[in-house]
C-alpha cells in the first residue's frame with residue numbers, strides 16, 4: 001500500500017518537500033470496519049489550511065501521518081453486514097491506496113448511476129457547496145445578476161450554471177486563463193467572463209456587468225471581493241465560500257478598502273461551510289443529477305494518475321492547473 005503523509009508544514013505555497021509518499025503494509029479491518037481500495041481521491045483547497053497548525057474549522061493534519069480527504073473506492077474486505085466486497089463507497093480516508101474505515105462513516109455509491117468520480121465533484125461536496133451557497137446563503141432568485149470568482153473551478157463552474165439554469169439575468173465569471181474564459185462563455189453559457197490576470201478586477205467586472213451585480217459568490221477574496229463590493233447593487237448578497245488568494249499568505253491580508261459601502265448599499269456578506277448544509281443533500285442530488293445526466297449542467301474533471309503524483313496534483317490545483325474538479329486516479 002502507499003500513502004501520502006504530511007512531512008512538514010508549508011510556509012507560503014506548499015512544495016513537494018512538505019509531503020512524503022510512503023510504502024506501508026495493507027491494513028486489516030477490525031470490528032465494524034471495511035478495507036477499501038481507493039480508486040479516485042480528491043485534492044481540495046481547504047487541505048492547504050489543514051497543512052498548517054493555525055486554528056481553523058478543520059483540524060490540522062498530523063506530521064508524519066497520512067493526510068485525509070474525500071475518496072471513492074471499492075470494498076475489498078468487510079466485517080459489517082450491509083457492505084460486501086465489490087461495493088463502492090465514498091469516505092474521508094483519501095491520500096492513500098488502501099483505507100480502513102468505520103462502516104458507519106462510509107456512504108455507498110453506485111458507479112452505474114454516475115461515474116464514481118462525480119461523487120467527489122458535481123454530485124458531491126463541491127456540487128453541494130455551489131448549490132447551498134447560491135440558493136440558501138446568497139438567496140439567489142430569478143432576475144439576479146451573479147458574479148462568481150474561481151468560475152472555472154469545481155465549485156464556481158457549477159454556481160454559474162445553476163444561476164443561469166434558474167433564471168439569472170446575467171452571469172459573469174472570472175478565471176485565470178484565456179482557455180478557461182472561453183470555456184465559461186462558449187461551453188457553460190456564462191454571459192461574460194474575464195481573465196483576472198489581464199488587468200484590474202474592478203475595471204473588468206464593471207465592463208462585464210454595466211448594471212452592477214446582485215449576488216457575488218466569492219471563492220477568491222482580496223481584490224476580487226473589493227471589486228465585487230464596488231459593483232454591488234442595492235440589497236445585494238455576498239456568499240463567502242472561500243478566499244483562495246489568501247491561503248498561502250504569511251501575513252494578515254488587508255480587508256476590502258471599500259467595506260464601508262455595506263451601509264449605504266445595504267448588502268449582506270455571509271460566510272458558510274458546506275458541512276452545515278447536508279440537510280440539502282437529497283434535494284440537491286434530486287435536482288442536479290438529472291441535469292448532469294441530460295447534459296444541461298456540464299462539468300469537467302481534471303485527472304492526474306498515480307497516488308505518488310497526488311502532492312503535485314494538489315500543488316498544481318492551487319495554481320490553477322485544473323478545469324473543474326481536480327482528482328487523482330489511484
Ligand code: NDP
Pocket residue numbers: 044045046125126129150151152153154155156174175176177180196219220240241242243244245246272273274275317318319320321322324325326
Ligand atoms: P477549484 O476547483 O476552484 O480550484 C482552485 C482554483 O482556484 C484554481 O483552479 C485557480 O484557478 C484558482 N486560484 C488559485 N489561486 C488564485 C488566486 N490567487 N486568485 C484567483 N484564483 C485563484 O477549487 P474548489 O472549487 O474546490 O474550491 C473553490 C473555493 O471554494 C476555494 O476557495 C475553496 O476553499 C472553497 N470551498 C469552500 C467550501 C465551504 O464549505 N465554504 C467547500 C468547498 C470549497 P484560476 O486558474 O482561475 O486561477
